[in-house]
Amino acid sequence: MNHDTYADTYIRGILNTVKTIAMVGVSPKENRPSYFAFKYLLERGYAMIPVNPGQAGKELLGRKVYARLADIPEPVDMVDIFRASQHVPPVVEEALALQPHPQVIWMQLGIRSDEAAAKAEAAGLKVVMNRCPKIEYGRLSSEISWMGVNSRTLSSKRAPPGKGLQRMSLNRATMSGGSVEASDRAQKDGG
Amino acid sequence: MTERVPGFSTLAIHAGAQPDPTTGARATPIYQTTSFVFDDVDHAASLFGLQTFGNIYTRIGNPTTAVLEERVAALEGGTAGLAVASGHAAQVLAMQSLMTPGDEFVASKNLYGGSINQFNHAFKSFGWNVVWADPSDIGTFERAVTPKTKAIFAESIANPGGVITDIEAVSAVAKRAGVPLIIDNTLATPYLCKPIDYGADIVIHSLTKFLGGHGNSIGGMIVDAGTFNWSREGRYPMLSAPRPEYNGIVLHETFGNFAFAIACRVLGLRDLGAALSPFNSFLILTGTETLPLRMQRHVDNTKIVTEYLAKHSKVAWVSYPGLPGDRYHALAEKYCPKGAGSVFTFGLKGGYDAGVKLVSNVKLFSHLANFGDTRSLIIHPASTTHRQLTDEQRVQAGAGPDVVRLSIGLEDPADIIADLEEGLATA
Numbered sequence: 001m002n003h004d005t006y007a008d009t010y011i012r013g014i015l016n017t018v019k020t021i022a023m024v025g026v027s028p029k030e031n032r033p034s035y036f037a038f039k040y041l042l043e044r045g046y047a048m049i050p051v052n053p054g055q056a057g058k059e060l061l062g063r064k065v066y067a068r069l070a071d072i073p074e075p076v077d078m079v080d081i082f083r084a085s086q087h088v089p090p091v092v093e094e095a096l097a098l099q100p101h102p103q104v105i106w107m108q109l110g111i112r113s114d115e116a117a118a119k120a121e122a123a124g125l126k127v128v129m130n131r132c133p134k135i136e137y138g139r140l141s142s143e144i145s146w147m148g149v150n151s152r153t154l155s156s157k158r159a160p161p162g163k164g165l166q167r168m169s170l171n172r173a174t175m176s177g178g179s180v181e182a183s184d185r186a187q188k189d190g191g
Numbered sequence: 192m193t194e195r196v197p198g199f200s201t202l203a204i205h206a207g208a209q210p211d212p213t214t215g216a217r218a219t220p221i222y223q224t225t226s227f228v229f230d231d232v233d234h235a236a237s238l239f240g241l242q243t244f245g246n247i248y249t250r251i252g253n254p255t256t257a258v259l260e261e262r263v264a265a266l267e268g269g270t271a272g273l274a275v276a277s278g279h280a281a282q283v284l285a286m287q288s289l290m291t292p293g294d295e296f297v298a299s300k301n302l303y304g305g306s307i308n309q310f311n312h313a314f315k316s317f318g319w320n321v322v323w324a325d326p327s328d329i330g331t332f333e334r335a336v337t338p339k340t341k342a343i344f345a346e347s348i349a350n351p352g353g354v355i356t357d358i359e360a361v362s363a364v365a366k367r368a369g370v371p372l373i374i375d376n377t378l379a380t381p382y383l384c385k386p387i388d389y390g391a392d393i394v395i396h397s398l399t400k401f402l403g404g405h406g407n408s409i410g411g412m413i414v415d416a417g418t419f420n421w422s423r424e425g426r427y428p429m430l431s432a433p434r435p436e437y438n439g440i441v442l443h444e445t446f447g448n449f450a451f452a453i454a455c456r457v458l459g460l461r462d463l464g465a466a467l468s469p470f471n472s473f474l475i476l477t478g479t480e481t482l483p484l485r486m487q488r489h490v491d492n493t494k495i496v497t498e499y500l501a502k503h504s505k506v507a508w509v510s511y512p513g514l515p516g517d518r519y520h521a522l523a524e525k526y527c528p529k530g531a532g533s534v535f536t537f538g539l540k541g542g543y544d545a546g547v548k549l550v551s552n553v554k555l556f557s558h559l560a561n562f563g564d565t566r567s568l569i570i571h572p573a574s575t576t577h578r579q580l581t582d583e584q585r586v587q588a589g590a591g592p593d594v595v596r597l598s599i600g601l602e603d604p605a606d607i608i609a610d611l612e613e614g615l616a617t618a
């Protein structure tokens with residue numbers, strides 16, 4: 001599968017299906033992007049499980065932190081990896097050792113391991129690389145549009161509000177709404 | 192697995208807008224409110240900490256304005272937009288995110304006169320030092336770059352028309368210097384030219400002109416192309432250093448390819464305060480829906496009028512890159528093949544007095560200091576906007592005694608020409 005671009009239907013399908021997300025490498029520091037994403041997804045109703053060996057046994061936003069994926073006592077639907085690309089393959093190995101397997105391996109913005117992705121896909125998992133689930137949720141629900149961000153979605157259908165104030169649901173009927181090719185090219189060239 | 196990307200006219204109508212989630216209102220409502228209630232204290236904390244997306248206070252963001260921001264960002268092919276109170280405010284906020292006192296930026300000397308003033312005086316008083324370059328000689332940009340340079344600024348079609356910037360060549364200079372290229376795309380609009388396709392990292396607009404298009408609202412826009420690597424350069428502390436205003440977060444690392452637009456909003460707009468009124472956003476938004484239709488008519492009419500003037504016995508010269516033989520014709524064919532805009536200047540053989548007579552005797556053209564209206568507009572700079580300058584300064588600014596500037600509107604071209612014909616008969 002091509003991992004340079006993803007169809008909105010693919011991403012929406014994943015975010016609409018998974019319920020339990022283990023976030024590997026999440027930081028307990030309130031100003032870190034991983035903390036932001038963890039908190040946002042928790043507020044959107046996902047069962048978030050923090051994984052960070054340095055924080056094992058502590059709590060993050062009321063959720064118990066585990067040292068490694070194998071320590072999590074319940075099935076995990078998606079593993080979201082907040083580690084540098086070179087550290088991704090062993091995490092994916094760990095994920096593939098889980099029974100039952102997670103359905104999705106997700107690597108954060110700026111993180112990509114084609115080798116690990118190929119292994120996960122061979123085992124029947126879905127893979128997303130170099131994306132942030134918080135941004136994708138915001139984009140597909142249109143919440144991110146409140147920040148003037150180009151959501152690259154269009155719709156003539158009324159979007160159902162989500163749970164709570166200023167929340168939009170992922171269940172929006174959209175078509176593609178324009179591209180940001182120059183930015184995509186620059187990310188590829190500039191790393 | 193790529194999806195079909197809609198065309199420009201579809202984006203001009205739909206990008207950013209959707210039926211109102213609670214009422215179903217199809218046109219974008221005017222959210223004429225200063226503030227937005229929080230669900231609870233946690234929600235408020237998440238909003239203030241930039242941990243969730245949403246509305247707090249209209250100085251920082253507003254749902255009507257947000258539709259306009261996404262619309263223009265989509266039309267330009269950028270990752271995000273920030274709408275502000277005027278084109279001038281957009282320039283202040285964009286620069287404020289890049290510059291610290293003592294820094295320099297390189298700017299094309301062919302700019303809107305108000306921008307030349309802003310850069311020479313207001314910006315200098317902030318310690319942001321402009322170094323001028325000549326778009327007809329790209330080497331002057333290269334030579335103007337120093338270790339203190341933080342940005343390069345130019346207009347795609349330069350006000351008062353007539354000059355087309357070789358954006359790709361200037362972008363190459365910016366890339367070598369490791370600084371972002373800012374293009375003011377006011378005169379062209381994304382319908383005629385998309386600067387991001389040629390290497391612009393930031394696009395600026397005066398929405399007051401063609402994007403609003405009806406001469407009823409002042410507004411400005413900053414579009415983030417999402418192309419500049421702020422962290423690699425490490426010379427832009429607003430983007431790549433921990434921000435004390437927000438508990439030490441680093442904006443580029445947190446917001447990725449739309450971090451510049453976020454910086455301009457949550458630091459620049461929040462602190463400097465030049466917010467756009469939601470009512471103006473609504474009017475400008477309505478204007479954007481017909482942008483492709485209007486711009487095509489603007490350039491079609493302009494072609495007819497410039498060809499007419501070029502043959503007129505009282506006209507000494509016409510400066511319009513759309514005309515074959517113009518020195519910028521080749522660049523116009525490359526950067527704005529649909530037309531070189533609808534603002535241009537021409538010279539009267541009768542000099543200053545002829546200019547005064549022409550503006551006094553036209554009856555369809557409005558005599559005022561704007562452009563990009565549905566209406567045709569005329570101004571004689573030497574007797575109005577540039578009156579306070581010396582003769583020498585006027586000639587240098589392209590506002591010599593014989594110069595008249597037109598902004599061709601959407602009226603029937605035969606009526607536009609008839610009005611000029613009558614006016615020129617007295618000139």
Ligand SMILES: Cc1ncc(COP(=O)(O)O)c(C=O)c1O
Nearest residue numbers: 277278279303350377397399410
């Ligand atoms: C090219 C250009 N940029 C910026 C501006 C400033 O815009 P505003 O008048 O909306 O502040 C103008 C206004 O004439 C302009 O022509």
